[in-house]
Amino acid sequence: MVSRPGGRTARTRTAVAAALQEELLEVGYAGTTIERIARRAGVAKTTLYRRWGSVGQLVVDLFHEAAAVEIPVADTGSLEGDLRALARSAVTLLLHPRSRAVFDIVVGEAVHDEAARAALTDFFAGRVANAAPIVARAVARGEIPANTDAAEVIRQLGAPYYARLYITGDPIGEADADRAAAVTAMAARAGLLA
Structure with a gap:
């Protein structure tokens, strides 16, 4: 069967x-069932079982699809400004209840489910590829060494707020995004992210 854009x-x-x-917002992951989703979506539960098999696989598949969407990357004229804009965008996304609910599930499932791990890995690889122009522009401007590793820059940028969310359980906000951008830019300028 060929799927048509905009089709059924x-x-x-x-x-x-x-x-x-x-x-997920109303009853949480534990209360979410294929039957409830089917009823709310107005589709047969057999359609969901045939296509996804479980709520976990449905979440992973939709997360994987969402991860493929490119996010506009700001060009502020400086590495720190670009990183700040990117970090603020990520924090805003993580603070959105719908996004956070799905992200929490995929992170939790990735511990023991290969499909969830692959979706999460692909998500971060996509984000690194999407943000690589930030590093390329900074190299071209002479702000950072030519051998700066774009993947390491983006990992360092995200690590503080993901650690707060998923390890320490602390809240996150714009100040955390700004601090992560400043520290990452400083490390890149010092040649520590090569």
């Missing part, structure tokens, strides 16, 4: 994604 398959995926997010 696309409408079903959109309805299921919206229903999943609503269920």
Whole structure:
């Protein structure tokens, strides 16, 4: 069967994604079932079972799809400014209840589920590729050494707020994004992220 953009398959995926997010917000992961999602989305539960098999796989598949979406990368004229804009964007996304609910599940599932681990790995690889122009522009401006590793820059940028969320359980905000950007830019300028 060939899926058509804007066709029934696309409408079903959109309805299921919206229903999943609503269920996660309303009853949490433990209370979310294929039956509840199907009812809310207005589709047959057999469609969901055939396509995804479980709530966990549904979450992973939709997360994997969302991870492929490119995020606009700011060009502020400086490495620190670009990193600040990127970090603020990431923190804003993580603070959005719908995004956070799905992200929390995928992070939790990635510990023991290969598909979830792959989705999370692909998500971060996509984010690194998407943000690589920030590093390339900084190298071209002479702000950082030519051998700066873009992946390491982006990992260092995200590590503080992901650690707060998933390790220490501390809240995150714009100040954390700004601090992460400043520290990462300083490390890159010093040649520590080569």
